[in-house]
Amino acid sequence: MQQFEVLIQGAGPAGACAALNLAPHHRVLLLDRQVQPLRRIGESLPPAARRLLGDMGLWEDFLLQGHTPCHGNRSVWGGTAAEQDFLRDLDGHGWHLDRARFERWLRQHAIRRGAVLLAPAHTDTAIRVADGWQLTLQGPHGPCHAHARIVIDAGGRAATLARKLGAIRQQQDRLVCGWVHGHDEHAPADGLSRIEACEDGWWYSAALPHRQRVLAFHTDADLPAARQMRTPGWLAAAAARLPELGALLCSSGFVADTTPALTAAHSALTMPAAGRGWFAVGDAALSFDPLSSQGLFNALYTGLAAAEACDRSLAGDITACQGYATEVARIMQAYQQHLAYWYGAEQRWTGSPFWQRRHRLAALQYEVTAPA
Structure with a gap:
Protein backbone atom coordinates (compact mmCIF):
# COMPACT_ATOMS: atom_id res chain seq x y z
CA MET A 1 0.00 0.00 0.00
CA SER A 44 -11.23 33.10 -19.90
CA LEU A 45 -8.83 34.23 -17.20
CA PRO A 46 -9.52 37.66 -15.62
CA PRO A 47 -6.79 40.18 -14.74
CA ALA A 48 -6.89 39.29 -11.01
CA ALA A 49 -5.42 35.87 -11.89
CA ARG A 50 -2.06 37.63 -12.16
CA ARG A 51 -1.91 37.84 -8.36
CA LEU A 52 -2.76 34.17 -7.90
CA LEU A 53 -0.15 33.06 -10.43
CA GLY A 54 2.38 35.32 -8.74
CA ASP A 55 1.58 33.89 -5.30
CA MET A 56 2.18 30.40 -6.68
CA GLY A 57 5.49 31.32 -8.33
CA LEU A 58 4.09 30.80 -11.83
CA TRP A 59 3.72 34.31 -13.23
CA GLU A 60 6.95 34.68 -15.18
CA ASP A 61 6.62 31.25 -16.77
CA PHE A 62 2.96 31.90 -17.60
CA LEU A 63 3.95 34.95 -19.63
CA LEU A 64 6.19 32.74 -21.78
CA GLN A 65 3.27 30.48 -22.79
CA GLY A 66 1.93 32.87 -25.45
CA HIS A 67 -1.76 33.00 -24.52
CA THR A 68 -3.95 35.67 -26.13
CA PRO A 69 -4.50 38.93 -24.20
CA CYS A 70 -8.12 39.81 -23.41
CA HIS A 71 -8.61 43.58 -23.12
CA GLY A 72 -12.24 43.56 -22.02
CA ASN A 73 -15.79 42.42 -22.72
CA ARG A 74 -18.43 43.61 -25.16
CA SER A 75 -22.01 42.64 -24.42
CA VAL A 76 -25.41 43.06 -26.02
CA TRP A 77 -27.62 42.74 -22.95
CA GLY A 78 -30.85 44.37 -21.90
CA GLY A 79 -31.26 45.91 -25.35
CA THR A 80 -28.03 47.91 -25.30
CA ALA A 81 -24.45 47.27 -26.36
CA ALA A 82 -21.73 48.06 -23.84
CA GLU A 83 -17.99 47.60 -23.48
CA GLN A 84 -16.04 47.09 -20.29
CA ASP A 85 -12.30 47.37 -20.80
CA PHE A 86 -9.44 46.52 -18.44
CA LEU A 87 -7.49 49.74 -19.06
CA ARG A 88 -8.08 50.95 -15.51
CA ASP A 89 -7.55 47.56 -13.91
CA LEU A 90 -4.42 47.62 -11.74
CA ASP A 91 -3.72 44.00 -12.72
CA GLY A 92 -3.67 44.80 -16.44
CA HIS A 93 -5.51 42.74 -19.05
CA GLY A 94 -6.92 39.23 -18.86
CA TRP A 95 -6.29 36.26 -21.19
CA HIS A 96 -7.98 33.86 -23.53
CA ASP A 173 -30.54 25.42 -12.46
CA ARG A 174 -30.31 23.33 -15.65
CA LEU A 175 -27.99 25.47 -17.75
CA VAL A 176 -26.03 23.68 -20.48
CA CYS A 177 -23.50 24.97 -22.99
CA GLY A 178 -23.15 23.87 -26.60
CA TRP A 179 -19.87 24.91 -28.22
CA VAL A 180 -17.55 24.54 -31.19
CA HIS A 181 -14.01 25.59 -31.91
CA GLY A 182 -13.01 26.99 -35.27
CA HIS A 183 -10.63 29.42 -36.92
CA ASP A 184 -10.79 33.04 -38.07
CA GLU A 185 -9.60 33.95 -41.54
CA HIS A 186 -9.19 37.57 -40.36
CA ALA A 187 -8.63 37.71 -36.61
CA PRO A 188 -10.18 40.81 -34.91
CA ALA A 189 -7.62 43.03 -33.25
CA ASP A 190 -9.73 44.33 -30.34
CA GLY A 191 -9.07 41.42 -27.95
CA LEU A 192 -12.62 41.44 -26.55
CA SER A 193 -14.87 38.67 -25.29
CA ARG A 194 -18.37 38.85 -26.81
CA ILE A 195 -21.70 38.11 -25.10
CA GLU A 196 -25.13 38.51 -26.69
CA ALA A 197 -28.53 37.62 -25.21
CA CYS A 198 -31.34 36.09 -27.23
CA GLU A 199 -34.83 34.74 -26.54
CA ASP A 200 -33.75 31.23 -25.51
CA GLY A 201 -30.46 32.00 -23.72
CA TRP A 202 -27.21 33.77 -24.49
CA TRP A 203 -24.13 33.49 -26.72
CA TYR A 204 -20.41 33.81 -26.10
CA SER A 205 -17.40 34.01 -28.40
CA ALA A 206 -13.71 34.81 -28.00
CA ALA A 207 -10.59 34.70 -30.13
CA LEU A 208 -8.01 32.17 -28.90
CA PRO A 209 -4.29 31.70 -29.65
CA HIS A 210 -3.25 30.84 -33.23
CA ARG A 211 -6.35 32.44 -34.83
CA GLN A 212 -8.66 29.95 -33.19
CA ARG A 213 -12.10 30.96 -31.90
CA VAL A 214 -14.65 29.45 -29.56
CA LEU A 215 -18.38 29.91 -30.17
CA ALA A 216 -20.85 28.86 -27.46
CA PHE A 217 -24.58 29.00 -26.74
CA HIS A 218 -26.13 28.65 -23.28
CA THR A 219 -29.69 27.52 -22.59
CA ASP A 220 -31.55 25.09 -20.31
CA ALA A 221 -31.23 21.36 -20.85
CA ASP A 222 -34.99 20.78 -21.19
CA LEU A 223 -35.63 23.49 -23.80
CA PRO A 224 -35.83 22.78 -27.57
CA ALA A 225 -32.72 24.87 -28.27
CA ALA A 226 -30.63 22.42 -26.23
CA ARG A 227 -31.52 19.63 -28.64
CA GLN A 228 -30.89 21.81 -31.69
CA MET A 229 -27.32 22.64 -30.69
CA ARG A 230 -26.29 19.02 -31.15
CA THR A 231 -26.99 19.33 -34.89
CA PRO A 232 -23.77 19.90 -36.89
CA GLY A 233 -23.70 23.43 -38.29
CA TRP A 234 -26.57 24.75 -36.16
CA LEU A 235 -24.45 26.82 -33.77
CA ALA A 236 -22.60 28.73 -36.50
CA ALA A 237 -25.78 29.22 -38.55
CA ALA A 238 -27.82 30.46 -35.58
CA ALA A 239 -25.05 32.80 -34.40
CA ALA A 240 -24.75 34.26 -37.91
CA ARG A 241 -28.31 35.63 -37.55
CA LEU A 242 -27.49 37.64 -34.41
CA PRO A 243 -27.25 41.41 -34.96
CA GLU A 244 -23.85 41.92 -33.33
CA LEU A 245 -22.13 38.55 -33.01
CA GLY A 246 -23.26 37.58 -36.49
CA ALA A 247 -21.54 40.62 -37.96
CA LEU A 248 -18.34 39.81 -36.03
CA LEU A 249 -18.25 36.19 -37.24
CA CYS A 250 -18.83 37.34 -40.81
CA SER A 251 -16.05 39.94 -40.70
CA SER A 252 -13.59 37.54 -39.09
CA GLY A 253 -14.39 34.75 -41.57
CA PHE A 254 -15.08 32.25 -38.79
CA VAL A 255 -15.28 28.59 -39.85
CA ALA A 256 -16.15 25.90 -37.29
CA ASP A 257 -13.78 22.92 -37.48
CA THR A 258 -15.01 20.68 -34.61
CA THR A 259 -18.23 18.79 -34.03
CA PRO A 260 -20.58 20.43 -31.52
CA ALA A 261 -20.01 19.47 -27.88
CA LEU A 262 -22.44 19.79 -25.00
CA THR A 263 -21.41 20.34 -21.38
CA ALA A 264 -23.11 21.14 -18.07
CA ALA A 265 -22.92 24.82 -17.09
CA GLN A 333 -23.39 34.06 -1.65
CA ALA A 334 -21.63 36.99 -3.34
CA TYR A 335 -21.71 35.16 -6.68
CA GLN A 336 -25.47 34.53 -6.45
CA GLN A 337 -26.16 38.20 -5.79
CA HIS A 338 -24.14 39.33 -8.83
CA LEU A 339 -25.63 36.66 -11.09
CA ALA A 340 -29.19 37.61 -10.06
CA TYR A 341 -28.44 41.24 -10.89
CA TRP A 342 -27.16 40.51 -14.39
CA TYR A 343 -29.93 38.11 -15.35
CA GLY A 344 -32.47 40.52 -13.91
CA ALA A 345 -31.13 43.28 -16.17
CA GLU A 346 -32.35 41.49 -19.32
CA GLN A 347 -36.12 42.11 -19.61
CA ARG A 348 -36.79 41.83 -23.35
CA TRP A 349 -38.19 38.30 -23.39
CA THR A 350 -40.36 38.05 -20.29
CA GLY A 351 -42.48 35.32 -21.91
CA SER A 352 -39.48 33.04 -22.58
CA PRO A 353 -39.13 30.05 -20.20
CA PHE A 354 -35.36 30.60 -20.01
CA TRP A 355 -35.69 34.21 -18.84
CA GLN A 356 -38.74 33.58 -16.65
CA ARG A 357 -36.67 31.11 -14.63
CA ARG A 358 -33.79 33.57 -14.23
CA HIS A 359 -36.13 36.37 -13.20
CA ARG A 360 -37.72 34.16 -10.56
CA LEU A 361 -34.28 33.35 -9.18
CA ALA A 362 -33.37 37.04 -9.26
CA ALA A 363 -36.55 37.95 -7.36
CA LEU A 364 -35.89 35.24 -4.79
CA GLN A 365 -32.32 36.42 -4.32
CA TYR A 366 -33.58 39.97 -3.82
CA GLU A 367 -36.03 38.78 -1.14
CA VAL A 368 -33.23 36.96 0.66
CA THR A 369 -30.78 39.88 0.62
CA ALA A 370 -33.17 42.86 0.98
CA PRO A 371 -33.03 44.62 4.37
CA ALA A 372 -35.95 43.93 6.69
Missing part, protein backbone atom coordinates in the same frame (compact mmCIF):
# COMPACT_ATOMS: atom_id res chain seq x y z
CA GLN A 2 1.41 3.36 -1.11
CA GLN A 3 1.58 6.02 1.61
CA PHE A 4 0.76 9.66 0.84
CA GLU A 5 -0.10 12.67 2.92
CA VAL A 6 -2.51 14.05 0.31
CA LEU A 7 -4.44 12.37 -2.50
CA ILE A 8 -6.04 14.65 -5.10
CA GLN A 9 -8.74 13.30 -7.45
CA GLY A 10 -8.66 15.39 -10.64
CA ALA A 11 -5.66 17.04 -12.33
CA GLY A 12 -7.51 19.96 -13.91
CA PRO A 13 -6.66 23.54 -12.93
CA ALA A 14 -7.98 23.25 -9.35
CA GLY A 15 -6.39 19.88 -8.62
CA ALA A 16 -3.08 20.75 -10.27
CA CYS A 17 -2.91 24.05 -8.34
CA ALA A 18 -3.53 22.25 -5.06
CA ALA A 19 -0.85 19.69 -5.97
CA LEU A 20 1.85 22.13 -7.06
CA ASN A 21 1.42 24.14 -3.85
CA LEU A 22 1.46 21.10 -1.55
CA ALA A 23 4.08 18.95 -3.28
CA PRO A 24 7.19 20.88 -2.10
CA HIS A 25 6.26 20.09 1.52
CA HIS A 26 4.17 16.90 1.43
CA ARG A 27 3.96 13.60 -0.43
CA VAL A 28 1.14 14.14 -2.95
CA LEU A 29 -0.62 11.71 -5.31
CA LEU A 30 -2.52 13.36 -8.18
CA LEU A 31 -5.07 11.26 -10.11
CA ASP A 32 -6.93 11.96 -13.32
CA ARG A 33 -9.21 9.95 -15.60
CA GLN A 34 -7.49 11.37 -18.68
CA VAL A 35 -3.85 10.78 -19.62
CA GLN A 36 -3.81 14.21 -21.31
CA PRO A 37 -6.18 17.17 -20.81
CA LEU A 38 -9.03 17.29 -23.30
CA ARG A 39 -9.91 20.24 -25.48
CA ARG A 40 -12.75 22.03 -23.69
CA ILE A 41 -14.48 25.33 -23.17
CA GLY A 42 -13.62 27.55 -20.20
CA GLU A 43 -10.66 29.62 -21.36
CA LEU A 97 -6.17 30.56 -23.08
CA ASP A 98 -5.40 27.48 -25.06
CA ARG A 99 -7.15 25.55 -22.27
CA ALA A 100 -5.65 22.11 -22.88
CA ARG A 101 -2.13 23.53 -23.08
CA PHE A 102 -2.72 25.56 -19.91
CA GLU A 103 -3.81 22.43 -18.04
CA ARG A 104 -0.78 20.46 -19.27
CA TRP A 105 1.44 23.32 -18.07
CA LEU A 106 -0.07 23.22 -14.56
CA ARG A 107 0.34 19.43 -14.41
CA GLN A 108 3.99 19.76 -15.39
CA HIS A 109 4.62 22.25 -12.59
CA ALA A 110 2.95 19.93 -10.09
CA ILE A 111 5.22 17.07 -11.19
CA ARG A 112 8.35 19.25 -11.15
CA ARG A 113 7.58 20.23 -7.57
CA GLY A 114 7.31 16.59 -6.53
CA ALA A 115 3.72 15.40 -7.04
CA VAL A 116 3.17 11.85 -8.32
CA LEU A 117 0.72 11.80 -11.26
CA LEU A 118 -1.25 8.63 -11.98
CA ALA A 119 -3.44 8.63 -15.12
CA PRO A 120 -5.78 7.26 -16.20
CA ALA A 121 -6.92 6.58 -12.64
CA HIS A 122 -9.66 7.44 -10.17
CA THR A 123 -10.67 6.72 -6.57
CA ASP A 124 -13.03 3.78 -6.27
CA THR A 125 -13.56 3.60 -2.50
CA ALA A 126 -12.47 5.71 0.47
CA ILE A 127 -12.71 4.27 3.97
CA ARG A 128 -11.95 6.42 6.98
CA VAL A 129 -9.31 4.98 9.31
CA ALA A 130 -7.72 6.37 12.47
CA ASP A 131 -4.98 8.33 10.68
CA GLY A 132 -6.72 9.28 7.44
CA TRP A 133 -8.14 7.30 4.53
CA GLN A 134 -7.66 3.84 3.10
CA LEU A 135 -8.32 4.08 -0.63
CA THR A 136 -8.93 1.67 -3.47
CA LEU A 137 -7.83 3.14 -6.79
CA GLN A 138 -8.58 2.06 -10.33
CA GLY A 139 -5.32 2.68 -12.17
CA PRO A 140 -3.92 1.98 -15.65
CA HIS A 141 -2.95 -1.56 -14.61
CA GLY A 142 -5.99 -2.43 -12.52
CA PRO A 143 -6.95 -1.83 -8.89
CA CYS A 144 -4.38 -0.74 -6.33
CA HIS A 145 -4.43 0.60 -2.78
CA ALA A 146 -3.18 3.75 -1.11
CA HIS A 147 -3.33 5.51 2.22
CA ALA A 148 -3.64 9.28 2.59
CA ARG A 149 -4.11 11.56 5.55
CA ILE A 150 -6.20 14.01 3.50
CA VAL A 151 -8.14 13.66 0.23
CA ILE A 152 -9.10 16.48 -2.14
CA ASP A 153 -11.95 16.23 -4.65
CA ALA A 154 -11.00 18.19 -7.77
CA GLY A 155 -13.07 15.99 -10.05
CA GLY A 156 -15.45 18.59 -11.46
CA ARG A 157 -19.19 19.27 -11.22
CA ALA A 158 -20.07 15.67 -10.33
CA ALA A 159 -18.18 16.03 -7.01
CA THR A 160 -18.16 12.23 -6.87
CA LEU A 161 -15.59 11.85 -4.12
CA ALA A 162 -17.07 14.57 -1.89
CA ARG A 163 -20.52 13.00 -2.18
CA LYS A 164 -19.07 9.61 -1.25
CA LEU A 165 -17.73 11.25 1.90
CA GLY A 166 -21.18 12.58 2.84
CA ALA A 167 -21.40 16.02 1.21
CA ILE A 168 -24.62 17.16 -0.48
CA ARG A 169 -24.61 18.71 -3.95
CA GLN A 170 -27.10 21.56 -4.41
CA GLN A 171 -27.81 22.24 -8.12
CA GLN A 172 -29.57 25.55 -8.78
CA HIS A 266 -25.27 25.04 -14.10
CA SER A 267 -24.63 26.77 -10.78
CA ALA A 268 -24.11 24.37 -7.87
CA LEU A 269 -22.67 24.25 -4.37
CA THR A 270 -21.25 21.34 -2.37
CA MET A 271 -22.38 21.49 1.27
CA PRO A 272 -20.09 21.50 3.11
CA ALA A 273 -17.07 22.11 0.85
CA ALA A 274 -14.73 20.49 3.39
CA GLY A 275 -14.84 18.17 6.37
CA ARG A 276 -12.57 16.22 8.64
CA GLY A 277 -9.77 15.01 6.40
CA TRP A 278 -11.14 16.19 3.06
CA PHE A 279 -11.63 19.24 0.80
CA ALA A 280 -13.52 19.96 -2.42
CA VAL A 281 -12.01 22.46 -4.90
CA GLY A 282 -12.93 24.04 -8.24
CA ASP A 283 -16.23 22.92 -9.72
CA ALA A 284 -16.42 20.14 -7.13
CA ALA A 285 -16.77 22.85 -4.46
CA LEU A 286 -18.86 25.45 -6.30
CA SER A 287 -19.80 25.63 -9.97
CA PHE A 288 -20.29 29.01 -11.63
CA ASP A 289 -22.56 30.01 -14.50
CA PRO A 290 -20.19 30.93 -17.39
CA LEU A 291 -21.85 34.36 -17.53
CA SER A 292 -19.72 35.24 -14.50
CA SER A 293 -16.45 34.46 -16.36
CA GLN A 294 -15.11 33.29 -13.00
CA GLY A 295 -14.98 29.50 -13.36
CA LEU A 296 -11.29 29.18 -14.18
CA PHE A 297 -10.29 31.87 -11.68
CA ASN A 298 -12.33 30.03 -9.01
CA ALA A 299 -10.46 26.82 -9.84
CA LEU A 300 -7.09 28.51 -9.29
CA TYR A 301 -8.23 30.32 -6.15
CA THR A 302 -9.84 27.33 -4.42
CA GLY A 303 -6.91 25.09 -5.40
CA LEU A 304 -4.51 27.50 -3.69
CA ALA A 305 -6.81 28.16 -0.71
CA ALA A 306 -7.42 24.45 -0.11
CA ALA A 307 -3.67 23.74 -0.33
CA GLU A 308 -3.01 26.34 2.36
CA ALA A 309 -5.83 24.97 4.56
CA CYS A 310 -4.63 21.41 3.95
CA ASP A 311 -1.10 22.36 5.01
CA ARG A 312 -2.45 23.88 8.22
CA SER A 313 -4.60 20.82 8.86
CA LEU A 314 -1.62 18.49 8.45
CA ALA A 315 0.22 20.65 10.98
CA GLY A 316 -2.57 20.10 13.50
CA ASP A 317 -4.89 23.08 12.94
CA ILE A 318 -8.36 21.63 13.62
CA THR A 319 -10.09 24.82 12.37
CA ALA A 320 -8.59 24.74 8.85
CA CYS A 321 -11.34 22.65 7.21
CA GLN A 322 -14.18 24.71 8.64
CA GLY A 323 -12.45 27.96 7.74
CA TYR A 324 -12.13 26.88 4.12
CA ALA A 325 -15.77 25.68 3.94
CA THR A 326 -16.96 29.00 5.36
CA GLU A 327 -14.96 30.93 2.75
CA VAL A 328 -16.45 28.87 -0.09
CA ALA A 329 -19.99 29.53 1.21
CA ARG A 330 -19.22 33.27 1.38
CA ILE A 331 -17.98 33.27 -2.23
CA MET A 332 -21.16 31.48 -3.34
